[in-house]
Amino acid sequence: MFAQKRLQKELHNIHNYLPPGIGIASASDLSIWKMDIQVLDTNPLYADQIYRLQFKFSQSYPIEAPEVTFVKEDGIEIPMHPHIYSNGVICLDLLGKNWSPVQNVESVCMSIQSMLTSNTKNERPPGDDNFVRSGYRSPRNINFVYDDDTV
């Protein structure tokens, strides 16, 4: 009830206004949304690319963080970034131990957008192969070291 009411409000606001480079792809079901993000400056790593984020909300949203991953769909790839595994899992402390219930879909999208904008390394996180092979779908299962304060 609590989560639904708030998601309805967020959806309403999102349909009214979204910051440039962020769009809504689908929210047919209130518990799973897909958002499209684009890097606006001329960062050669991401120029002219649209990436798709999937948000999964639990009943205890916004007390608990949503599960946010990049998804691969027709013609949409997973962006190259030292904190994004090739299966779409994102290592962002905002989505883990630093989550706060005042965050929302829009602010999460903006954080991830700026995380891409500021990146210059065309690489995956260390141990990407192992991570993807081990089948973890969430960085919460792994005690990832948030080592980089540019995030």
Add this chain to the structure above:
Amino acid sequence: MAPSRSSRNSLQSVDLRALDYLASPSANLLCPICHSPLITPVQTRCLHTFCSACISLSLERSLTCPVDRKDLSHDDVTPAPIMIANLVNDLVVLCPNREKGCEASCARWLVESHVREDCGYAMVKCAKEGCDGMVARKDVDEDCVHEAVECEFCEFAVRKLDLESHLRECPKLSSECPHCAEPFLNPELSIHIADCPAEIIDCPASHFGCPYTCPRSEVDNHTGSCHFIALTPILQLHTERITTLELENKTIRQKLELLIPPRPLPTPSSSSSNPQDSSTNTGSSSTTRDMTSEMQDYTYHLYSEYEQLRSDVERLNAQIRELDVKQDMARINEGLRYNDEMTGMRAAINGLRMQLHWLVASRRDAPTPNSGGAGGAANRVGAGSSTNDGRRMSDSARQIVKL
């Protein structure tokens, strides 16, 4: 307002969080967690305002303020100034029974009493003495709808409330068949529908691919000429054969899967388990079928043990990988830190070397201003040796830096 109304309170509870507001309220009155107007507003030590319930939930997860992440405990939360509470309590909300038809709206603090005492659509106890039923308040002065009345057609006793739905299925009344529009008595309708001559049905051979459809009464005309029906016996035979072959294939594959991964076991000759339809039994499976159930058990046992070991190994592997990642990160962090330290030390050593040079130079120059000659003075020996020491030190320092 009739006295009988107000004397009856509704027990319907009102969930303040679910209310809809007449106008969208000022953003300053919204709780940053639930994004709804504050309910029982409270204030934190860092002067942020939340619903009492929202901040409690948040503190259960993390003892920080959701807005500024400052440390916060349950004791740092106190009721917000009464003015804020008044502002949110005065917001105009729509009656929660709006979907049932109530068009009332009122200040939020009044909505509970509206539902309890006024709302025509809230459910209250039936006015009739001794009746336990519930009825919408607006209907409370009407006759009791819970008392039994007699159906005028079948003379059956029904509650007034249920009369309408009873009339739809009363055994003395008729309804129309959805296919032929003929009226039938309710109890006979379902028997007729199962057999209605006007219902459009598929050809009996439709599962073999005949696309023909027609009313039930005309289907006989079609069956005489339908090619699919003519072929039905042979198609049926084929289907059966395919099913048995598929089944056989499946059992053979299962046995093969059991046999191939573990070492092949010697076949103790004993009565064949697993008797099968002998008509489908071709010679190819006869050797595998000789396995006794005992052996199968043994193989299953081995197999499950093997599976267990494999999952153990996988789990260990995953743990090792995780540790690897952690260690890599730690090592990189350490490396970075050492690098920083090294740079600092290099700078410090350079500074020292400069100072040393300066010291040596000033020492060399100061005591013997006419130092151009090669003549040996006692001072110069000292100065010379210190120069050598200095050089050596700076050299070794440089070497360390190069490392």
